[in-house]
Amino acid sequence: MNQAKARNLPLSKRGMSFETVMWVFTRATALLMYGFILVGIVGALMMGAANDMNFADILRWALMPNVSHVENTNLADLAPWATTFWKLVAMGLFVTASSHGVHGVIVVLDDYFAKHSHRQIIRGICVIIFLAVAPAGLYVIWTS
Amino acid sequence: MSLKRDVSLSTALRYKGQGPFLTFILHRIGGIGMALFITLHVLASFVEGRGWKIGDVINDIYINPVFQIVLLFFVLFHVINGLRITMLDLFPTRLIQYHRQAIKLEWVVFIAIYGFAVISIIGSML
Numbered sequence: 001m002n003q004a005k006a007r008n009l010p011l012s013k014r015g016m017s018f019e020t021v022m023w024v025f026t027r028a029t030a031l032l033m034y035g036f037i038l039v040g041i042v043g044a045l046m047m048g049a050a051n052d053m054n055f056a057d058i059l060r061w062a063l064m065p066n067v068s069h070v071e072n073t074n075l076a077d078l079a080p081w082a083t084t085f086w087k088l089v090a091m092g093l094f095v096t097a098s099s100h101g102v103h104g105v106i107v108v109l110d111d112y113f114a115k116h117s118h119r120q121i122i123r124g125i126c127v128i129i130f131l132a133v134a135p136a137g138l139y140v141i142w143t144s
Numbered sequence: 145m146s147l148k149r150d151v152s153l154s155t156a157l158r159y160k161g162q163g164p165f166l167t168f169i170l171h172r173i174g175g176i177g178m179a180l181f182i183t184l185h186v187l188a189s190f191v192e193g194r195g196w197k198i199g200d201v202i203n204d205i206y207i208n209p210v211f212q213i214v215l216l217f218f219v220l221f222h223v224i225n226g227l228r229i230t231m232l233d234l235f236p237t238r239l240i241q242y243h244r245q246a247i248k249l250e251w252v253v254f255i256a257i258y259g260f261a262v263i264s265i266i267g268s269m270l
Contacts, residue, residue: 027234034227054264055264056268097182105175108175133182133186133187136186140186
């Protein structure tokens with residue numbers, strides 16, 4: 001069996017094309033999202049401990065810390081879950097996830113559309129959907 | 145440039161890429177699934193707030209425990225597999241030689257967290 005071998009070409013020789021930048025962007029946004037999720041888990045454990053919050057509710061909160069995600073949970077008071085801090089965390093996670101996601105969708109679709117013109121159309125549609133959905137998402141986060 | 149594949153669909157479906165291919169394809173399915181889910185969920189929540197019944201109907205589907213168990217499979221797999229990819233990509237010299245072991249470890253972590261979450265969801269239904 002062939003062993004995978006690391007390629008150690010320095011960045012100066014590799015060049016910084018748009019694809020390389022987006023490759024780094026995908027990894028960087030993934031790491032940023034792990035940070036947001038960790039903050040969500042710690043927050044849910046701290047705020048939900050008194051109510052014996054279950055693991056599924058903790059995960060639902062950590063993956064998007066919006067107060068509507070704990071409305072059906074057995075909580076005495078929803079006020080701590082609807083603070084500006086949590087709205088900022090939710091906003092950060094949402095913007096990071098949606099920009100990571102729109103690029104991910106484009107990468108997948110590029111594999112199925114080989115013509116340059118088709119790819120441009122697909123990219124345009126994805127960006128338009130992103131620009132339409134992102135403000136709606138931010139509105140939902142800040143008004144819920 | 146036109147799309148040119150050297151294998152038939154039947155050959156492609158019989159492709160034995162094993163573990164790495166399974167993670168690759170599950171990551172893609174999960175990613176596309178999440179993109180569709182989040183887009184619809186955001187739009188449904190937005191129109192629900194404006195009194196449109198359709199938003200309420202869509203979000204009721206998302207609240208369903210069976211839907212959440214299926215969704216959580218793809219979301220958790222995408223999250224855990226993404227962490228493996230990021231770690232291997234950031235430290236290729238040290239880690240890439242262990243990529244198959246990393247996949248096995250990833251499955252152990254995924255099954256533990258997902259299993260616990262499924263038990264928790266089913267428990268809340270009872």
